[in-house]
Amino acid sequence: MKKLTVMCITLLFSVFLLAQAAFSWDWATHAYIEEHFYKMQGQADEGVLQNRIYGATAFDLFNDNFTLPYFAFFTYLHDTTHDNFLKPWENAVTGSERAFAYGFVGHNNTWGMDSTAHISGVTFGRGEGYVIAKARELAVMLKPALESQLGRTLPDDVLVNICHYFVESGVDFLVRGLDPSIGNKLMAAAFHRSDEVPALLVRAYAADFSALAGSPENAAQIIATAESKFRATLMGYGWALTQDDALDLFAEGLAKIGVSYLGLPAGSEAALVPATKQGIGAAMILCAPDFERELRATTGWVNGKLSSAGITW
Numbered sequence: 001m002k003k004l005t006v007m008c009i010t011l012l013f014s015v016f017l018l019a020q021a022a023f024s025w026d027w028a029t030h031a032y033i034e035e036h037f038y039k040m041q042g043q044a045d046e047g048v049l050q051n052r053i054y055g056a057t058a059f060d061l062f063n064d065n066f067t068l069p070y071f072a073f074f075t076y077l078h079d080t081t082h083d084n085f086l087k088p089w090e091n092a093v094t095g096s097e098r099a100f101a102y103g104f105v106g107h108n109n110t111w112g113m114d115s116t117a118h119i120s121g122v123t124f125g126r127g128e129g130y131v132i133a134k135a136r137e138l139a140v141m142l143k144p145a146l147e148s149q150l151g152r153t154l155p156d157d158v159l160v161n162i163c164h165y166f167v168e169s170g171v172d173f174l175v176r177g178l179d180p181s182i183g184n185k186l187m188a189a190a191f192h193r194s195d196e197v198p199a200l201l202v203r204a205y206a207a208d209f210s211a212l213a214g215s216p217e218n219a220a221q222i223i224a225t226a227e228s229k230f231r232a233t234l235m236g237y238g239w240a241l242t243q244d245d246a247l248d249l250f251a252e253g254l255a256k257i258g259v260s261y262l263g264l265p266a267g268s269e270a271a272l273v274p275a276t277k278q279g280i281g282a283a284m285i286l287c288a289p290d291f292e293r294e295l296r297a298t299t300g301w302v303n304g305k306l307s308s309a310g311i312t313w
Helices: 002-015 027-040 046-058 070-078 084-091 095-106 113-118 130-150 156-178 182-191 197-213 216-241 246-262 269-287 291-308
Strands: none
Touching: 027 046, 027 095, 027 113, 027 156, 027 182, 027 216, 027 291, 046 095, 046 182, 046 197, 046 216, 070 084, 070 197, 070 216, 084 095, 084 197, 095 197, 095 291, 113 130, 113 291, 130 156, 130 269, 156 182, 156 246, 156 269, 156 291, 182 216, 197 216, 216 246, 246 269
């Protein structure tokens, strides 16, 4: 663990503050839900759990790059009209590959964890998703303060998108309250993920991505590079959750995203940090009464869907 911690400290400031594009549950929440699947199934193999947690988060490996072909790959994986997300499971051969693929499939945006976040919530936000419904409520609450802080009027869709980030981070902090070791679990999942994972992702997706990437070889290289970068990012994210000043780290990261998203002048991050901390704190207050109920319901919902799809452990 000491080696792991040193590595994560080194990686943190180079990768943690990169923007994330998905409006869904964030990584601590995905890990929390995946661990509850694991416990429901009576599992006792730590390696299996780590690969499953890594798989449940690695669905987002293309989320931080808005350029082509990366954004097209992100769209492909999150497409709700096709079952592209099943391909790692269909290509998995070894036990480690199957563990990763099981977590990966359970994240999906059609009937997996992401679907309850921004397609239709189970206990709250039906027809729009728990995260989206909470972001809309939060936008109403924070609109005056955020517009005053920024000195500009924000369109409703922009304001809601900003609040998505607050809700995602807020729920991850609430999950940390339920399980203070969740950051360590994310670090361990990334650090100990099977060496077979990159090759599995290449087998699953290189052919489909080849037209956009220019060739199967280019697609394979992009997939492997993106996975390596994601692995480092997840370690940094987990490390940040273990720190006493985690809220400051998250606020600084979201402020950087805000400057880019809103087109503010370079160097504006520091001015946004107080508003960002306020936003995360307000999201925690808003979600505290019912987030755990929604996560329990999501666990049961996705477990049933996995079984119905013939994906069993």
